[in-house]
Amino acid sequence: MTNAYKALQGRTRLLLLEEWRRLAPPPLYYTFPLSLTPHPFMGLGKFIDGRIHQMRAQKSYLAAPPSWSSLDDPKHCPRCGEEDETFSLAILRCQSTSFHRERLLQGLTSVGPDSPLWTSKDLLLALAAFIRATATNYPPDMFPFLPPSPASMVFPSSPISRPVGLFSSSPLRAI
Numbered sequence: 001m002t003n004a005y006k007a008l009q010g011r012t013r014l015l016l017l018e019e020w021r022r023l024a025p026p027p028l029y030y031t032f033p034l035s036l037t038p039h040p041f042m043g044l045g046k047f048i049d050g051r052i053h054q055m056r057a058q059k060s061y062l063a064a065p066p067s068w069s070s071l072d073d074p075k076h077c078p079r080c081g082e083e084d085e086t087f088s089l090a091i092l093r094c095q096s097t098s099f100h101r102e103r104l105l106q107g108l109t110s111v112g113p114d115s116p117l118w119t120s121k122d123l124l125l126a127l128a129a130f131i132r133a134t135a136t137n138y139p140p141d142m143f144p145f146l147p148p149s150p151a152s153m154v155f156p157s158s159p160i161s162r163p164v165g166l167f168s169s170s171p172l173r174a175i
Contacts (some may be wrong), residue, residue: 048128092105
């Protein structure tokens with residue numbers, strides 16, 4: 001009976017996935033496989049896994065992904081200015097984050113759908129640490145890009161180079 005149940009469950013999952021692809025196919029630019037199970041990176045915390053989902057879907061705070069609100073904005077990486085800021089550039093090639101990449105992402109050569117990154121717990125933890133350390137794909141107004149300070153040299157894993165108040169740009173006043 002258990003084998004029959006498992007076979008029916010497997011067939012039902014395949015039918016569900018096929019129907020999902022038929023009714024709501026992913027956009028052509030989304031090259032990652034569809035799955036009915038949570039992605040392995042979902043356990044990294046909702047903020048970090050959100051950054052990863054956004055970058056994989058090309059709907060992120062990175063400059064190159066198209067957005068209705070930023071059609072005329074420059075697409076070059078605001079950190080290095082060398083090429084369009086894509087998921088691949090932000091994680092693998094941007095020169096401004098090379099220190100953190102060498103320290104945290106040793107051996108990672110791809111962020112594509114076939115990369116071992118998506119199945120390796122150690123690589124996913126390293127990617128999460130890299131995203132936190134560099135503030136990659138954070139909302140632009142969350143951590144304004146600040147000039148380097150001595151604090152960023154002492155604490156290089158911090159995404160901000162000097163303390164910023166939570167409501168520093170807020171018009172709140174003491175009453």
